[in-house]
Amino acid sequence: MRTLGIDPGTSATGWGIVEGEGNRVIHVAHGTIRTRADDPLPRRLLGIFEGLNQVIAEHHPTVAAVEDIFVSRNVQSALKLGHARGAAIIAAGLNGLPVFEYAALVVKKSVVGYGRAEKPQVQAMVRMLLAMGDAAPRDAADALAVALCHIHHAQTPGRGRAA
Amino acid sequence: MRTLGIDPGTSATGWGIVEGEGNRVIHVAHGTIRTRADDPLPRRLLGIFEGLNQVIAEHHPTVAAVEDIFVSRNVQSALKLGHARGAAIIAAGLNGLPVFEYAALVVKKSVVGYGRAEKPQVQAMVRMLLAMGDAAPRDAADALAVALCHIHHAQTPGRGRAA
Numbered sequence: 001m002r003t004l005g006i007d008p009g010t011s012a013t014g015w016g017i018v019e020g021e022g023n024r025v026i027h028v029a030h031g032t033i034r035t036r037a038d039d040p041l042p043r044r045l046l047g048i049f050e051g052l053n054q055v056i057a058e059h060h061p062t063v064a065a066v067e068d069i070f071v072s073r074n075v076q077s078a079l080k081l082g083h084a085r086g087a088a089i090i091a092a093g094l095n096g097l098p099v100f101e102y103a104a105l106v107v108k109k110s111v112v113g114y115g116r117a118e119k120p121q122v123q124a125m126v127r128m129l130l131a132m133g134d135a136a137p138r139d140a141a142d143a144l145a146v147a148l149c150h151i152h153h154a155q156t157p158g159r160g161r162a163a
Numbered sequence: 164m165r166t167l168g169i170d171p172g173t174s175a176t177g178w179g180i181v182e183g184e185g186n187r188v189i190h191v192a193h194g195t196i197r198t199r200a201d202d203p204l205p206r207r208l209l210g211i212f213e214g215l216n217q218v219i220a221e222h223h224p225t226v227a228a229v230e231d232i233f234v235s236r237n238v239q240s241a242l243k244l245g246h247a248r249g250a251a252i253i254a255a256g257l258n259g260l261p262v263f264e265y266a267a268l269v270v271k272k273s274v275v276g277y278g279r280a281e282k283p284q285v286q287a288m289v290r291m292l293l294a295m296g297d298a299a300p301r302d303a304a305d306a307l308a309v310a311l312c313h314i315h316h317a318q319t320p321g322r323g324r325a326a
Contacts, residue, residue: 042252042262049253069242078238082245089205089246090212090253099205 001154002028004061004097005147006052007139008084011035013048014139017059018130020151027130029059030140045087052091064092065150067142068101102149107142110149164317165191167224167260168310169215170302171247174198176211177302180222181293183314190293192222193303208250215254227255228313230305231264265312270305273312 007014016030033051035044066088069081092099105115111125123141127134129148136144170177179193196214198207229251232244255262268278274288286304290297292311299307 040262041264042256045249045252046256049257075238075241078241079232079245079248082242082247083249083252084245085242086208086246086249087253089208090250093205093209094212099203101204 001063001151002059002061003147003150004052004056004059004064004092005143005145005150006064006066006088006092007142007146008048008066008081008088009139010041010044010048010080010084011037012139013051013084013088014137014141014143015052015055016136016140016144016147017055017061018144018147018151020154023155025130025148025151027132027144029055030136030144031055032137032139041083045083048084048087049091052088053095056091056095056097061097063100063150063154064097065100065102065146066092067107067146068103100150100153102146102153107145107149110152111145164226164314165222165224166310166313167215167219167222167227167255168306168308168313169227169229169251169255170305170309171211171229171244171251172302173204173207173211173243173247174200175302176214176247176251177300177304177306178215178218179299179303179307179310180218180224181307181310181314183317186318188293188311188314190295190307192218193299193307194218195300195302204246208246211247211250212254215251216258219254219258219260224260226263226313226317227260228263228265228309229255230270230309231266263313263316265309265316270308270312273315274308 001020003018005016013033017028019026035047108117109115123135126141126144164183168179176196180191182189198210271280272278286298289304289307
């Protein structure tokens, strides 16, 4: 199972691809799709959509996993984040990938063992679990963490929350 | 100028198409794209995306206008609305339509002359301005109002807010 993890954001959308083979997990690729702050929202959303389209065309994931956010600093940032998640989910869905959503707490718990872990800890554990030479940048590390979380849950039937 | 107005929502997305010819506005079509509450979010977003795709293919609008919402009951509903708006904007953008955003206050002011008008008043004025036999349902009426708002602003250079 080749999983595309996505950490959506209007300015930076992290993505990471992890292959799960039996009880092994293999790092395939990761990256960050950036949009220009001075571009209008529609162009930024299309940038996220097209960036993920390209990632999917290149790496052929079979399933996508996105962090499910229930909290946000404020209404305005939630609305923004919603736009980016919408663009990401449409990109995965149009490419025929089933999309799974995992709460941030569940993602952290599955890679660090603790739901309230800090970002650098997630980065370090993702690097270790995937035997990466260097740690991935934060957004990409978060995306790899979601992918790892999905692989863990998919191996434990009945635990994942299909979307 | 044939304008597609969109009033996005996860459960109901209103759309309305208005043709602006000189100082005349002509009602072309309107409708509501509904998604099933028990479907997972990705399927609902794809439903909005595909519904709008179909509307665009059928009615060939040349520009899209979406209400820009800055307030929302709470973070969770803002996030939901953001998803729906993201799906709508991607549908318009992928079809090559420039997308314009108008604040709700501006939309109401342009059809009712008053920024804090109630929805039934918007419905009634949209019906009158477009010489429609029956009033459109609320979501579609709101979408027609955004289209009308764009046409008004496009005729007054320098007033619209391009996105």
